[in-house]
Amino acid sequence: MNQFMEWITQPWPWYVAGPMIGLTVPALLIVGNKSFGISSSLRHVCAACIPAGIPFFTYNWKKEMWNLLFVLGILIGGFIATSFLANPNEIVIAEQTQAELSAIGITDFSGLLPADIFNWENLFTAKGLLFFVVGGFLVGFGTRYAGGCTSGHAIMGISSLQWPSLVATIFFMIGGFLMTHVIMEPLMKLVGF
Amino acid sequence: MKVLEKKIKADVCDAPNSRIDHDKGHELIKYLIIGVVFGIVFVKAEIISWFRIQEMFRLQSFFMYGVIGSAIVTGLISIQLIKRLGIKTIHGEAINIPTKEFKKGQIIGGFIFGLGWALTGACPGPLFAQIGSGFTVIFITFLSAIAGTWVYGKFSDKLPN
Numbered sequence: 643m644n645q646f647m648e649w650i651t652q653p654w655p656w657y658v659a660g661p662m663i664g665l666t667v668p669a670l671l672i673v674g675n676k677s678f679g680i681s682s683s684l685r686h687v688c689a690a691c692i693p694a695g696i697p698f699f700t701y702n703w704k705k706e707m708w709n710l711l712f713v714l715g716i717l718i719g720g721f722i723a724t725s726f727l728a729n730p731n732e733i734v735i736a737e738q739t740q741a742e743l744s745a746i747g748i749t750d751f752s753g754l755l756p757a758d759i760f761n762w763e764n765l766f767t768a769k770g771l772l773f774f775v776v777g778g779f780l781v782g783f784g785t786r787y788a789g790g791c792t793s794g795h796a797i798m799g800i801s802s803l804q805w806p807s808l809v810a811t812i813f814f815m816i817g818g819f820l821m822t823h824v825i826m827e828p829l830m831k832l833v834g835f
Numbered sequence: 836m837k838v839l840e841k842k843i844k845a846d847v848c849d850a851p852n853s854r855i856d857h858d859k860g861h862e863l864i865k866y867l868i869i870g871v872v873f874g875i876v877f878v879k880a881e882i883i884s885w886f887r888i889q890e891m892f893r894l895q896s897f898f899m900y901g902v903i904g905s906a907i908v909t910g911l912i913s914i915q916l917i918k919r920l921g922i923k924t925i926h927g928e929a930i931n932i933p934t935k936e937f938k939k940g941q942i943i944g945g946f947i948f949g950l951g952w953a954l955t956g957a958c959p960g961p962l963f964a965q966i967g968s969g970f971t972v973i974f975i976t977f978l979s980a981i982a983g984t985w986v987y988g989k990f991s992d993k994l995p996n
Contacts, residue, residue, distance in 0.1 A: 650879075653879065653880065653881050654876070654879045654880040655880075656880065656897075656898050656899075656901030656902045656905065657901065657905055658880070659876050659879070659880030659882065659902050660901060660902040660903065660904065660905030660906040660908075660909065661905050661906070661908075661909040662872070662873075662876045663873065663876060663902065663906040663909075664905065664906035664907065664908065664909025664910040664913065665909055665913065666869060666873055667909070667910035667913055667914065668910075668913035668914070668916075668917060669869050670866075670869060671914075671917060671924070671930050671932070672917075672922065672924055672925060672930070673865050673866075673869070673924065673925055674862075674865070674866070674924060674925075674926075675924050675928060675930055675931055676866070677932065677933060678910075680958070680959045680960040680963075681958075681959040681984075683959065684959060684980055684981055684983075684984040685984055685988070687981055687984075688981060688984055688985045688988060692985060694985075694989075696985075696988050696989055697992075698987075698988035698989075698991050699985075699988050707863060708863055708866040709866075711863050711864075711866045711867045711870065712866045712867070712869060712870040712873075713870060713959075713960075713963045714867060714870060714963075715866065715867040715868065715869065715870015715871040715872075715873065715874060716870045716871075716873055716874035716877065716960060716963040716964050716967070717870075717874060717963040717964065717966055717967035718867075718870070718871050718874060718967060719870060719871040719872060719873060719874020719875040719876075719877070719878070719964065719967065720874045720875075720877065720878050720883070720963065720964035720965065720966065720967025720968040721874075721967040721968065721969075722871065722874070722875055723874065723875040723877075723878035723879050723964075723968070724878055724967070724968040724969055727875070727878075727879060729879075729881075733881060733884060733886060735886045735890065736890045736893075736895040736896045738893070738895045739886065739889055739890045739893055739895045739896070742893060743886075743889060751886070754878075754881060754883055754884040754885070754886070754965075754968070754970075755883075755884065755885045755886075755956065755965065755970055756885060756886070759885070760885070760970055760972055760973065761972060762971070762972050764972075765972065765975060770972075770975070772954070773954055773955065773976075774955075774972065774973075774975040774976045774979060775975070775976075775979045776951075776954065776979075777951050777954035777955035777976060777979070778951070778955060778962075778975070778976035778977065778978070778979025778980040778982075778983065779951070779979045779980065779982055779983035779986075780947050780948065780950050780951025780954065780955075780983065781948060781951035781952065781955055781957070781958070781959065781962070781976075781980045781983065782951075782979065782980030782981060782982060782983025782984040782985075782987070783944070783947055783948075783951075783983035783984065783986055783987045784944045784945065784946070784947030784948025784949070784950070784951055784983070785944070785948045785958075785959060785980075785984070786944065786983070786984045786987040786988065787940040787943060787944025787945075787947060787948075787987050787991075787994065788940050788941050788943075788944030788945040788947075788948055789935065789938065789940055789941065789944070790935075791948065791958045791959050791960070792903070792952075792958040792960070793958070793959075793960055795935075795941070795945075796903055796907070797903070797906050797907055797910055798910065799935055800907050800910075800911075801906075801907050801908075801909075801910030801911040801913075801914055802910075802911075802914050802932050803911070804934065804935045805937070806935045806936060806937040806938070806941050807935055807941075809937065809941050809942060809945070810941035810942075810944075810945040811945070812945075813941065813942050813943075813945030813946045813949060814945050814946075814948055814949040814952060815892075815949060816945075816946055816949060817945065817946040817947060817948060817949015817950040817951075817952065817953070818888075818891075818892045818949040818950070818952050818953040819892055819949075819953075820949070820950065821892075821949065821950045821952075821953035821954060822889065822892035822893060822953045823892070823893075825950070826953065826954070
């Protein structure tokens with residue numbers, strides 16, 4: 643049992659995590675003919691809470707309840723993994739990434755998320771505005787405009803051989819590269835890093 | 836055949852699914868369970884980490900490419916098996932995978948999401964797992980993502996598509 647716990651609390655390698663994520667695709671298809679996709683849940687929340695008569699949100703969201711339960715499950719899974727199966731050691735980050743992030747003002751490399759950015763004290767500051775408000779907005783707006791996110795397009799779409807999903811995934815990456823290499827540093831300076 | 840006729844039109848929802856009547860009440864628990872397993876993997880493989888996403892976009896670690904790549908390969912093999920062996924759902928229905936049609940949104944929206952992905956270090960799935968992991972401030976990111984989705988819905992007919 644101890645050995646098992648030791649093994650399970652280690653960070654899982656990509657060749658365990660990737661196939662497990664991939665298996666979600668047939669699991670959802672087989673248990674209920676559902677297409678793997680997560681960003682749709684944001685749309686269902688809009689439809690359920692703030693439809694405001696907008697045609698895009700006027701549909702029977704109750705029939706998409708499975709998707710809301712699926713994401714609730716992800717939240718609970720996050721809680722279980724962190725509470726009972728947490729890695730006792732600090733996260734290992736590539737040296738060069740650490741060096742580059744230090745150079746733009748990140749000082750905390752102990753947690754899964756840098757405490758310099760992700761804490762409540764930053765909420766009403768320029769840092770919070772950039773990383774929580776602007777960042778979240780881009781994720782919500784972009785995924786819906788694209789009709790899916792990493793799960794719906796990159797994983798479900800590409801694995802069912804749909805080229806529009808490959809196009810979407812390529813543009814996810816282009817956006818991410820541009821933000822990381824060009825826009826992020828000046829933005830971080832601007833918000834006080 | 837009746838089940839097939841119940842398929843909704845693709846333009847009604849981005850993730851159209853055959854809506855099946857037996858997906859009610861306790862039947863929905865199975866999706867919660869799949870979600871829980873998924874959430875555990877997200878945290879245990881540290882996919883929810885902002886640093887992992889930075890490593891990926893800085894091309895300094897193979898990890899995320901390995902995760903996404905092997906997830907796609909697993910999904911691809913699974914779907915091929917389902918198709919070739921004619922595997923049905925546990926309720927005996929034919930499995931239906933909706934086709935995604937090409938829109939300009941996949942380019943423009945995809946690019947916008949990419950910008951946000953690098954900033955927040957999270958796509959929508961990890962957002963939920965981050966909140967569950969105790970990074971409660973991510974709830975604000977989540978609310979803002981809801982707002983972004985809403986604004987898209989409000990102006991969707993005015994945007995190029």
